Amino acid sequence: MTLNAGDKFPEGVKFLYIAYTPEVADIKACGIPIQLDFDKEFHDKTVVIVSIPGAFTPTCTANHIPPFVEKFETLKSKGVDAVIVLSANDPFVQSAFGKVNGVTDESFIFATDPAAEFSKLAGLSIDLPPAFGTRTARYAIIVSNGVVKYIEVDANGVAGSGVDAVLAAL
Template structure:
């Protein structure tokens, strides 16, 4: 069952890297008392994700924060080392929290997975963006397969 507006984010552990190495972050801690934009994409270093999706959120970080967003988070079904390397390659700095959903636990829990086995990628996250306020989904924009229209940083800004 796919998560929808008004639903509470499920409690799942994700991974991220910081100066001290790999860290576990629970969705409970990530979303509690904050307004968060979480955008997900099929894979780090993939063409649309690297050329458009992640860069759009880096470029629009200040505008999103100006609209009351506390955290901007990028999620992909990759490991924390890949997400960290991709963040560095994209010059993300501290503008976007790079989250690894290595086993697709979060993606499965919210019902937003895609089958990438035809591309040798296995189960991946769909391309989407959501605004979550204190753990509750306020907006959810899921892309049609192969599309990049409703989950961009610009689309999220318009919705805020």
């Protein structure tokens, strides 16, 4: 299946993440991964899912995620309830990536798509060399009240999955 604008967001999607708390604010501190049930948490909300092939990779670190952090309040002012940065990295790496980016807001979530399961289901995974395996592609999705309002995949750069494109689509 390939997910498209206008589609109902798939049911049963679950990610893993480590919630930010002051107790685990230090980059060396590890929290406990918990499940993020998309249906339960976001069925009646507007959520931006920003997917990256890997935390701490050049494009993701320099060009893709920092603008979302910088413009988070603007996204919220346009009706976004949460931003989920998604990758196939483990939840500990994603948590560290959020900390390095200075994110402390509980509605800005750095989550993992274990084994890129959701991304594969939605036709949004990429197969990299064996050292990296199957990853989430670089994409952005706006889900509002359970319906995909916007989806864009970028093979190179962040033109369609970057914050400016997302803001223009809201």
